[in-house]
Amino acid sequence: xxxxxxxxxxxxxxxxxxxxxxxxxxxxxxxxxxxxxxxxxxxxxxxxxxxxxxxxxxxxxxxxxxxxxxxxxxxxxxxxxxxxxxxxxxxxxxxxxxxxxxxxxxxxxxxxxxxxxxxxxxxxxxxxxxxxxxxxxxxxxxxxxxxxxxxxxxxxxxxxxxxxxxxxxxxxxxxxxxxxxxxxxxxxxxxxxxxxxxxxxxxxxxxxxxxxxxxxxxxxxxxxxxxxxxxxxxxxxxxxxxxxxxxxxxxxxxxxxxxxxxxxxxxxxxxxxxxxxxxxxxxxxxxxxxxxxxxxxxxxxxxxxxxxxxxxxxxxxxxxxxxxxxxxxxxxxxxxxxxxxxxxxxxxxxxxxxxxxxxxxxxxxxxxxxxxxxxxxxxxxxxxxxxxxxxxxxxxxxx
Amino acid sequence: xxxxxxxxxxxxxxxxxxxxxxxxxxxxxxxxxxxxxxxxxxxxxxxxxxxxxxxxxxxxxxxxxxxxxxxxxxxxxxx
Numbered sequence: 287x288x289x290x291x292x293x294x295x296x297x298x299x300x301x302x303x304x305x306x307x308x309x310x311x312x313x314x315x316x317x318x319x320x321x322x323x324x325x326x327x328x329x330x331x332x333x334x335x336x337x338x339x340x341x342x343x344x345x346x347x348x349x350x351x352x353x354x355x356x357x358x359x360x361x362x363x364x365x366x367x368x369x370x371x372x373x374x375x376x377x378x379x380x381x382x383x384x385x386x387x388x389x390x391x392x393x394x395x396x397x398x399x400x401x402x403x404x405x406x407x408x409x410x411x412x413x414x415x416x417x418x419x420x421x422x423x424x425x426x427x428x429x430x431x432x433x434x435x436x437x438x439x440x441x442x443x444x445x446x447x448x449x450x451x452x453x454x455x456x457x458x459x460x461x462x463x464x465x466x467x468x469x470x471x472x473x474x475x476x477x478x479x480x481x482x483x484x485x486x487x488x489x490x491x492x493x494x495x496x497x498x499x500x501x502x503x504x505x506x507x508x509x510x511x512x513x514x515x516x517x518x519x520x521x522x523x524x525x526x527x528x529x530x531x532x533x534x535x536x537x538x539x540x541x542x543x544x545x546x547x548x549x550x551x552x553x554x555x556x557x558x559x560x561x562x563x564x565x566x567x568x569x570x571x572x573x574x575x576x577x578x579x580x581x582x583x584x585x586x587x588x589x590x591x592x593x594x595x596x597x598x599x600x601x602x603x604x605x606x607x608x609x610x611x612x613x614x615x616x617x618x619x620x621x622x623x624x625x626x627x628x629x630x631x632x633x634x635x636x637x638x639x640x641x642x643x644x645x646x647x648x649x650x651x652x653x654x655x656x657x658x659x660x661x662x663x664x665x666x667x668x669x670x671x672x673x674x675x676x677x678x679x680x681x682x683x684x685x
Numbered sequence: 686x687x688x689x690x691x692x693x694x695x696x697x698x699x700x701x702x703x704x705x706x707x708x709x710x711x712x713x714x715x716x717x718x719x720x721x722x723x724x725x726x727x728x729x730x731x732x733x734x735x736x737x738x739x740x741x742x743x744x745x746x747x748x749x750x751x752x753x754x755x756x757x758x759x760x761x762x763x764x
Contacts, residue, residue, distance in 0.1 A: 311734060387730045393700050452704070456712055461705055463697040463726070526731055528703070538704060539711070541742050597702050609730070611702055676742070685712045 307524070308385040308483070317525025318547030322554030324521065325428060328514040329562060332507045333366055334429060334573045335518065336421035337600035338412035338625055340371025341618065345409075345626025355630070369508050371604060373515015376493055378608030380516070381523040383486030386479050393613040394462050404596025405603070405617035409624030411589025413632060414642060415440070415582040416575025418589065418600025419529040422582060424548075428555040429573035430563065430657050432646035433582035435664065440583040444590015445533035452594065453685055490516070522605050529599045533590060540682040542672035549669040556661050564654050574647045581642030687749040690760050692724035693717065699756050703731045707739055710761070714745065717763045722748065725759040732759065 328335045346359035362368040382388040393401070408418065415422035415437045423441060427434030455461075493516045500509025521527065531544040562568040577585065593599040596617040598606050603621065606614035632638045648657040675681045696713050698706040706727050713723055725736065733750065736759050740747035748760035 391700070391702070391728060393702065397701065397705070452708060456708055461701055461709070463699045463701060526734060534704065539707065539739050539742055541738060543738065594704075597704060606702070611729075613702055685708070685715060 304384075308381070312521075312525040314525055314527065314543050314547040315550060317521055317527040318549075318551035319554060320521045320525075321518070321527060322551040322558070324514065324517050325425065325551075325555040326558030326562075328370075328511070328518075329428075329559060329568065329572075331510050331514065333511075334421070334425040334559070335370060335514070336367060336417055336425055336573075337371050337374060337604060338409075338418035338421050338621070339367030340365070340369070340374075341409070341600075341604075341622040342413075342625045342629055343368040344371075345622035345624075346630075348623060349626055349630075364505070364508065366508065366511055369511045370515040370518075373493070373512045373517075374519045374522070374601060374604050375608045376489065376512075377516035377519020378523040378605035379519070380486045380489035380493070381520045382609040383482045383489060385486075385524070386482050387523075387609060388482055388486075389610050391609075391611045393611070396459060396461055397613050398616055400595050400597075401613035401616040402620045404592045404594075404598075405620030406624040407592025408589050408596065408600065408603070408617070409592075409621040409626075410628045411440075411444075411585040411587070411592060412600065412621070413625045413628035414577065414585030415589060416577040416585075416642075417573075419593065420600050421573070422575065422577070422585065422589075424529070424552065424555070425573050426575060426582075427552055427661065428559040430556070430560060430648045430654075430661070431574040432579070432648050433575050433577040433643070435661075436579040437577075437582040437586035437589075440586020440588075441533050441590040441593075444587040444592075445530070445594050446537055446590075447587070448591040448594025449534055449537050449683065451591070453683065456685070518601070519605055519608065522601060523609065528602050530593045530597070530602055534594050536672050536675050536681050537683050540676055540679045542676040545672035546669050549665040549672075553662055553665050556658065556665075560654060560658055563649075570647055570649070571645065574645045576639070576642055576645045578643045578646040687751050687758075687760055690722055690724075690748060692760065693721040695724040695726065698725055698727045698729075698732070700728060702729045703735065706732050707735050710736070710739070711743075714743075714761070714763055719763055721763050723761045723763065725761065726753075726756055727759060728756045733757070736761070 325335050343359055343362055343365045349355045350358050412418040412422060416433060423434055423437045493512060497509035497513050532548040535541045535544055563570050596603060598614045598617060603614045603617040607618045694717060696709055698709055706729060710725055737747045740761055744764045746762040748762055750757050750759045
């Protein structure tokens, strides 16, 4: 065996691996499992995963800059909220580039308005529920907070109402297409698509360098969280993991693939969080928002309508924005602005704060054992109902 | 194999993102006859996963896709 030949074999192995990761579809259930594992790693490293908090930090900065807020918010470079969401955007952007899927994607006018309105609704709902579909539902449920359950009910109701609206819109204002998006290749004789993977690789490398710099200035935790966010972005972009579909699909097409993936993911994450809290390694009150039941339920409904109208939830809007979709970029911007304003409004009034509800840590009432049995049973029911509906189409709305 | 398909209807979903292409497809199929072929033009990367999954679930036959200048053509045969 000469050395050159061995090297070319290695190159082949690496390029096969690259194709497998960035060009082949990852199954949805794998996305669920990986997100469940990352959720536990992120909590064990520093704190639970969230998206809306980061957007709120950016919104706070905007309003502080224009003089509406008197106090300066925590720097987006230090805020763990902000860093996680930045990482998500970063990872999705890098992953879209590596897969040659990044392109600036404009959308027709009505779609852009739906992005804005959906973003405002999501921002409002997230402020009420103590987080978006991630912080208020996924992580709150994992953290054994009762608000996670009431937001789940709200999200299902909101997704149903949002879908009803989309059906109505399709009947009365059928969306017009933009026509061809600018040809992605061969424009001005330069093939952007061919160099996208190199830019993507540079983006991932830059994230690692950033994390290293953070560790040099004694902010290792923040740097690690950035990498956690990047991992979420990569996983979610490659699997096209979409929480909206978990609530919308059963009504729209009757497909149950995403609800099943979410149920599996949450069972993993719930067990991991329970282990960290039960053993006292992490505080029991972490990610138990003061939102049970009113804030989480009503916030969930508002958020659910918004995510269906925008076509992306907290995490979904961010990763699709990272892929270059204009509609979701607008959704993210208006999400950030509205969630900042509504949260500030709620905080400024004691009556409103109390209206949102209580902090309810389920094990305080049910013990850890029964909480785990209850939540896992709930996920199994969700899994089974979605699969049953796939066969029977009992919940599916005809157009 | 998708090269010599003559579609009965064409649905332009370019510039639309999830879930609009699937919703428009669902609606268009309702008005078509069994055995007819629907061509869908799309730019959302998600459609490449969503359309075959939708076809499988709803019993229509997914015939395939082909790349055009900056968009993709998808073909679906109504059950």
